[in-house]
Amino acid sequence: MTSIQSLIAQMTLEEKAALCTGASAWTTTPVERLDVPELFVSDGPHGLRRVPEVHSMSNKSLPATCFPTASALAASWDVDLLYEMGQALAEEAIALGVDVILGPGANMKRSPLCGRNFEYFSEDPYLAGAMAVGLIEGIQSQGVGTSLKHFAANNQEYERCSINAEVDERALREIYLPAFEMAVTKAKPWTVMCSYNKVNGTYASENRRLLTDILKKEWGFEGFVVSDWGAVHNRVAGLQAGLDLEMPGPKQARVNAVIEAVRNGDLDEAVVDEAVRRILTIVCRAAQTPKGKAFDVAAHHALARKIAAESMVLLKNNGLLPLQAPQHIAVVGRAAREAHFQGGGSSHINPTQVDVPFNELQKLAGNAEISFAEGYPRDDSRDQALIDEAVTIALAADVALLYIALPTFKESEGYDRPDLDLTAQQVALIQAVTAVQPNTVVILNNGAPVVMGEWLDGAAAVLEAWMMGQAGGGAIADVLFGRVNPSGKLAETYPLRLMDTPAYLNFPGENGVVRYGEGLYIGYRYYDTRQVPVLFPFGYGLSYTSFAYGNMRVSADSFRDVDGLTVSVDVTNTGPVAGQEIVQVYVRDRESRLARPYKELKGFAKVSLQPGETKTVSVSLDSRAFAYYDPAYPQWITEDGQFDILVGASSADIRCCATVTLQSTLQLPSTLHDESTIRAWLNDPAGKPILEPIFNELMKKGGLFSSDDSDDNSMDMDLVGFLLDLPLRNFFHFQEGSLTQPPDDITNMLLEQVHGAR
DSSP: OOOHHHHHHHSOHHHHHHHTBOSSSSBOOOBGGGTBOOOBEEEOSSSOBOOSSTTOSSSOOOOBOOOOOHHHHHHHTOHHHHHHHHHHHHHHHHHTTOSEEEOOBOOOOSOTTOTTGGGBOOSSHHHHHHHHHHHHHHHHTTTOEEEEEEETTOOOSTTTTTOEEEOOHHHIIIIISHHHHHIIIIIOOSEEEEOSSEETTEEGGGOHIIIIIIIIIISOOOSEEEEOTTOOSOHHHHHHHTOOBBOSOOOHHHHHHHHHHHHTTSSOHHHHHHHHHHHHHHHHHHHTSOOOOOOOHHHHHHHHHHHHHHHOEEEEESSOOSOOOOSEEEEEOGGGTSOOOSOSSTTOOOBSOOOOHHHHHHHHSTTOEEEEEOOSOSSSOOOHHHHHHHHHHHHTSSEEEEEEEOOTTTSBTTBOOSOSOOOHHHHHHHHHHHHHOSSEEEEEEOSSOOOOTTTGGGOSEEEEOOSOOTTHHHHHHHHHTTSSOOOOOOSSOBOSOGGGSTTGGGSSOBTTEEEOTTTTOOTHHHHHHHTOOOSBOTTOOBOSSOEEEEEEEESOSEEEGGGOEEEEEEEEEOSSSOEEEEEEEEEEESOOSSOOOSOEEEEEEEEEEOTTOEEEEEEEEOGGGGOEEETTTTEEEOOSEEEEEEEEEETTEEEEEEEEEEEOOOOOOOOOOTTOBHHHHHHSTTTHHHHHHHHHHHHHHOGGGOOSOTTOOTTOSOHHHHHHTSBHHHHHHHTGGGOSSOHHHHHHHHHHHHHOOO
16 A cells, blocks of 8 residues: 555545544545545454444444453453453454454543443553553454543543543542553554543543643554544544544534635644544554454353453352352352343443353253242342242252342443442342351352442352353353362452442532542552451452462662562462462552552562462562652652562452662752742752751741740740741741841742752
8 A cells, every 4th residue: 555645645635634534433434546445443342343334333233252341351360361352352353344443441440330330440550551451462463453442531421421520630640541551652552532521621532631742742652543432522623632533424514624624724734634644554554454254253252251260259258169069059040041241332242152150050060959040120129029939949959049130220331320239139139048048159240349238248158250241151150160260359449338439429520520539549549548448358359279478579679760670479379279369569658748549559460370389470660660640840750768569469468568768860850939838948859958057047046936935835836837838938028137138039049049040
């Protein structure tokens, strides 16, 4: 194909404008006279929703493998597994003629109430970023593109097309952008999708700071930015901000607006050319991958089963699991017969096949007698007869398995959850069955946390099976019977109560604004720092074996930030069966200029161990692992000082700790200004040596703050403490009688010494 620049030179303004807007719901506009093909995109964070009719957004899609959703995938903590899944997704995209898969989603789980949380990875940006990198690299290794979404601060469904997310700079940089940053800089997605919402007053689709200054310039993003479907409000403003492609199309009025803006001088044609260059680059890249090759349906289904099993989290187990050849099993719950394996909305897949949990259980149960009761209705009604039937079969059985799925009317794209509860019928069902059958296992199918206080104590075991994908029914059976040792760990905290959650007072907003008042403190960062008890902590998950940690060491006790640090620990399988452990590395800053969370995840590794086997796990920490974003500069900074390196099996189960000393190599400019306090001056490396002798001398002379009696307590206050928080200029005015020059002149002179004469 002709070079990109040559193509642009040959295109008319009309053709350029048309290329920047979709031709249909799923395709870009081809330029047939220049042999520029269309680009075909499809929904697909966890499976292809390839609609056969390009002008339809809701028709039944072509069959494709439905893998577990992102909340399940993140619980695997397995980047290599997501890479393998990505390769499979790409194979299906090639078979179905798809050039770019619209995913993954890397938004943070600010509140467990967000209805779309099942499509997102984690409450932690490092983990979410690592998972996104694995999936993107797997997909793009096969010549199929991805669309990292939804950029940015899209953390709720309520008023998602118009809500203004007010986020302070540190929270934006340290919580809501890093997963995107990691994915962009490491995996280089072909496209990034902007979100619907406003960010600090400006629609994401028109937000130049996000789309151009940060994404393209700061992070070096080389692909094109596409709108979420219907997120554009002003096409010309969007182009100027860095939004390259509007979807869906066709939208001739938008094309005409671009043409008119260029012709009347409101829009520089160079801006259009840049968008066209980015789009054509991806169109040409996608065209190099031949489409149409069939994919192995059975192999992908088997992979989906493997992924589902590795993602499941054993939350409680009194020893009942794995099941030891029970003779009579009571299976209770509609979800055992009607698998609840995916969420509602744009990610809803037409699966190639579906494993029915009840049938898969039968295959592994040997000669056991299995009885079934529906347990709860499809809707939110109460039906005591269904509970009574479940109690009857549970009483007669050796073990009861309750398959409990959070219904779509409580959890889906398009609306947020009203609470963290199961339905009243489901709670009553669990309570009734566990009251008569102590050997009860509760199997949950949901995309985000549920509260369990009303029934957890009565259950012998609880298995979080998530929205498990089309093969999840078999994966549940694998875990229950011990064919797979559960190794998943929570990628999000399970709170005791909704009112304990960090965003409780600021969700979902009012009058068109949602204020991220909790700042940096979401998820475990909040619970740890506030010492709020939780139901299950971030990083938690049980196994059928046990692991011991020991012999922790670090590559250096003292190190420069640019050199980074390597943390190593020996992990031993001390139990009777093979298993996998997820080793988590957290960093705690002992002292910093700005407040920081108590600890933060900065690395992890998943290791497989046979019984009695020991392996050394090493995790590398770069300078960013110790840095925080300081808006005063504004940039990521490191500070000299001590850091605790915490190695654990969860955020609440720290097994080893070492303290290291960091030496910052940053040469930061002084941030002192007209209104800086004396405390700020004395804490500033450049300001302290200049001010300290002057301040001490003035305090000796006294002035307005002098006292003839050193024991005088007439003001009943800590005078020095008061003065430290006084702006320096104000202090000089109070001391004017002791000065040889006007206070303002002295302040300005000292500032010039700090910053250099201007």
